[in-house]
Amino acid sequence: METDIRFTHKTLVEQCKAGNSSSQFELYGLYVDAMYNVGIRFLGSKEEAEDIVQDSFVDAFKNLNNFKYDSSFGAWLKRIVINKSINRLKAKRIPVVPMDAHEYHLSDETPLETNPVDIKKVKLGIAKLPDGYRQIINLYLIEGYDHVEIGEILNISTSTSKSQYHRAKKKLLEIISEM
The missing domain is CATH 1.10.1740.10 (RNA polymerase sigma factor, region 2, helix turn helix motif)
Incomplete structure (x- = not known):
């Protein structure tokens, strides 16, 4: 088919x-x-x-x-x-804030763990993220791009993509925990 x-x-x-x-x-x-x-x-x-x-x-x-x-x-x-x-x-001048490549040393990603009940919270949380963070989360988690591809799309370094994702995920978890 x-x-x-x-x-x-x-x-x-x-x-x-x-x-x-x-x-x-x-x-x-x-x-x-x-x-x-x-x-x-x-x-x-x-x-x-x-x-x-x-x-x-x-x-x-x-x-x-x-x-x-x-x-x-x-x-x-x-x-x-x-x-x-x-x-x-x-x-609209919503920047992706570049970070020093050495500010974060990211190890293996720990997935954002959810169960079906939490999916709605995650979606609401993503909607509440600042636009720059929402971009990274959408590109990585939703659209499935890796950090090299995200760097190319956003014209940023791979390490900036990783650090922005780390910050966005942390912010998302904070938002979700407050719901």
Whole structure:
């Protein structure tokens, strides 16, 4: 079944490249909700997330000839949404505070332990984080990027990503414990 989905998505992408507007609409329908969820996690605002998603689809459709199937269309589009969300936050001048690489010596990560009852608290806690911390948490925990990739996305060092994540996780645990 997965092969059928990839084939269908590739067919849709190729039809979009040929200018088929109904294929664009269908591709949009397949990904809009997932991309909106990515945008809302980063921006925390329904209106901004909607704007970012629309801009991302416009850019994706304009640049579809540059899409070479190195990844899935969804992964390519998600990267566009994440980059646009980060750029929006940067435009609002919400900095990721660089830290001295030696200030924290991080050992193996201890996972944020939750049970199904706590998931709601974690989501509420993430929403209460300052934007810079929320970015790191979303990229690492939710989107699954590693610290090298986060560093590339945010234009920071890997050690800054790790230390920011450590601080964000500590702040998240404080917020959750106060709930």
